[in-house]
Amino acid sequence: MKQRTIAKSVEIMGVGLHSGNPVRMRLNPAPADSGIVFVREDVNRQIKVAVENVTDTRLATVIANGDVSVSTIEHLLSAVIAMGIDNLEVVLDSDEVPIMDGSSASFCILFEEAGTADQNAVKRVLLVKKPIEIRDGGRFVRLSPGKINEIRFEIRFDHPAISRQEYRFVFSKENYIKEIARARTFGFLKEANYLRSIGKGLGGGLDNAVVLDEKRVLNAEGLRFADEFVRHKILDAIGDMAFLGAPFLGKYEAFAGSHHLNHLLTKSILSDSEAFEIVESESVKEAEKELERVFA
Numbered sequence: 269m270k271q272r273t274i275a276k277s278v279e280i281m282g283v284g285l286h287s288g289n290p291v292r293m294r295l296n297p298a299p300a301d302s303g304i305v306f307v308r309e310d311v312n313r314q315i316k317v318a319v320e321n322v323t324d325t326r327l328a329t330v331i332a333n334g335d336v337s338v339s340t341i342e343h344l345l346s347a348v349i350a351m352g353i354d355n356l357e358v359v360l361d362s363d364e365v366p367i368m369d370g371s372s373a374s375f376c377i378l379f380e381e382a383g384t385a386d387q388n389a390v391k392r393v394l395l396v397k398k399p400i401e402i403r404d405g406g407r408f409v410r411l412s413p414g415k416i417n418e419i420r421f422e423i424r425f426d427h428p429a430i431s432r433q434e435y436r437f438v439f440s441k442e443n444y445i446k447e448i449a450r451a452r453t454f455g456f457l458k459e460a461n462y463l464r465s466i467g468k469g470l471g472g473g474l475d476n477a478v479v480l481d482e483k484r485v486l487n488a489e490g491l492r493f494a495d496e497f498v499r500h501k502i503l504d505a506i507g508d509m510a511f512l513g514a515p516f517l518g519k520y521e522a523f524a525g526s527h528h529l530n531h532l533l534t535k536s537i538l539s540d541s542e543a544f545e546i547v548e549s550e551s552v553k554e555a556e557k558e559l560e561r562v563f564a
């Protein structure tokens with residue numbers, strides 16, 4: 269399979285979840301082997317999506333080049349990975365990707381509008397060669413070898429609207445659009461109030477997140493899926509795995525995973541040369557077959 273970029277430039281407007289500021293985002297085709305690169309046009313600086321450029325994973329995934337950063341990139345990255353795009357330029361006039369409706373559905377629609385273009389270079393795949401796990405108390409995230417790209421996530425919250433949810437996702441572009449893309453981010457009212465008090469989450473509200481009080485979901489329209497919460501965790505995990513630099517062939521599993529644990533996982537696997545191998549898809553039959561299934 270060949271590397272892919274988008275066929276033409278596309279643009280959307282939205283607001284930043286944390287800054288509350290309006291932001292314009294333009295997606296441009298990018299050359300083969302260039303990867304995913306953000307451009308802050310307001311300060312004329314580029315920031316590449318690479319594990320060493322991650323500077324914060326507490327409230328959102330943030331990457332930086334020197335003192336210039338881009339925040340809340342995870343939902344866009346999730347859509348980029350799901351669409352099988354290897355090379356892309358993301359131009360922003362502010363420091364945050366627009367939150368849209370809190371899911372990646374708007375980005376998927378934008379990619380549909382842009383279309384994809386095959387490039388004159390072979391797509392690479394990251395083969396997971398041995399299990400790598402990050403644990404924090406009872407929480408864990410793990411990558412292990414496997415013949416398909418599979419994601420299994422479990423969460424448990426002491427909250428009647430969430431409680432225990434588990435989801436197994438066999439990755440493909442088509443399944444992603446049907447099962448994952450529309451799942452929104454979620455947050456608790458008491459945390460939202462705290463965030464505002466420290467000047468974060470200023471663009472957040474019922475139109476771009478599922479918001480819960482002590483007992484229930486506050487959004488009038490309710491949930492999009494009964495298990496929307498765990499589906500969103502899978503959306504986040506797919507975005508976080510963009511830092512591997514290539515789609516992975518293997519199994520991702522998590523219990524109560526987070527952006528932070530996912531970041532430690534990508535860093536850990538990439539620093540262990542026995543844990544992975546990056547191959548050209550066409551040189552490994554199994555990888556090529558899986559890519560054709562995933563990005564058909």
Ligand SMILES: [Zn+2]
Nearest residue numbers: 342453500504
């Ligand atoms: Zn998220």
